[in-house]
Amino acid sequence: MSEPATPRDNPDEIIEAEPQRREPIFNLPGIVIAVIAACVAIHLIRVYILNPDQDFALLVRAAFIPARYSGQYAVEMWAFTSPLTYAFLHGGFPHLILNMVWLAAFGSPLANRLGVARFSAFFAVTSLAAVALHYVLHSTDVAPLVGASGAISGMMGAAARFSFQIDRSQGKPAFSGAPLPIRDVLRSRTAMTFLGVWMVINLVTGLVGFTPGVDNQIAWDAHIGGFLAGFLGIRFFDRRREFA
Numbered sequence: 001m002s003e004p005a006t007p008r009d010n011p012d013e014i015i016e017a018e019p020q021r022r023e024p025i026f027n028l029p030g031i032v033i034a035v036i037a038a039c040v041a042i043h044l045i046r047v048y049i050l051n052p053d054q055d056f057a058l059l060v061r062a063a064f065i066p067a068r069y070s071g072q073y074a075v076e077m078w079a080f081t082s083p084l085t086y087a088f089l090h091g092g093f094p095h096l097i098l099n100m101v102w103l104a105a106f107g108s109p110l111a112n113r114l115g116v117a118r119f120s121a122f123f124a125v126t127s128l129a130a131v132a133l134h135y136v137l138h139s140t141d142v143a144p145l146v147g148a149s150g151a152i153s154g155m156m157g158a159a160a161r162f163s164f165q166i167d168r169s170q171g172k173p174a175f176s177g178a179p180l181p182i183r184d185v186l187r188s189r190t191a192m193t194f195l196g197v198w199m200v201i202n203l204v205t206g207l208v209g210f211t212p213g214v215d216n217q218i219a220w221d222a223h224i225g226g227f228l229a230g231f232l233g234i235r236f237f238d239r240r241r242e243f244a
Helices: 028-048 051-063 078-088 095-112 116-137 149-161 181-186 189-207 221-239
Strands: none
Touching: 028 078, 028 181, 051 078, 051 189, 078 116, 095 116, 095 149, 116 149, 116 221, 149 181, 149 189, 149 221, 181 189, 189 221
């Protein structure tokens, strides 16, 4: 009884290989795309549609201004909304582009891990934590604070708690494993190197103002407020999972 022919026995037979699976270059979660789209759209409207007076009026209402909460001014509805809306305003195109790149890099794995609702809550809480520390140090300042970097710093803090471990098994990059205890983060060379570099860059850009295209100094204290909120609070937002 003859055996069935195999490709090796019949070299003329063409075997169609299965196409290799390729991940898309840009695999951003919908919620991250939505935040980026909102920030970009608002900035384009400010630059190309609003006149200077209208843009100033928007800035006064939507930016976080510490002096608004010092008791010297009447309380307006903007006092309740600007601690969140300030994150969607930016000081210029370099400021906007830099923040959106970091948001895509650190927000994508975190959003895939947390889901839309928890990621949105994380974004809001870290934004609030950023302005809270800024207010403590600059309670009478009238300079407006804008930018999503406080929340993005919170995402960086969360990344440190995962020690940057990424799981791509489902085709969507997400942080893998449970958030590390703080003592384990302090023992991680990767995490500690990142924390050290982040702190130095944050202080230098905040105190000296080395960020290209940004005339005003960076609110380094707001970055620290957001970072600490993300670093210390990620366990409250993380979905319960079973880990092997």
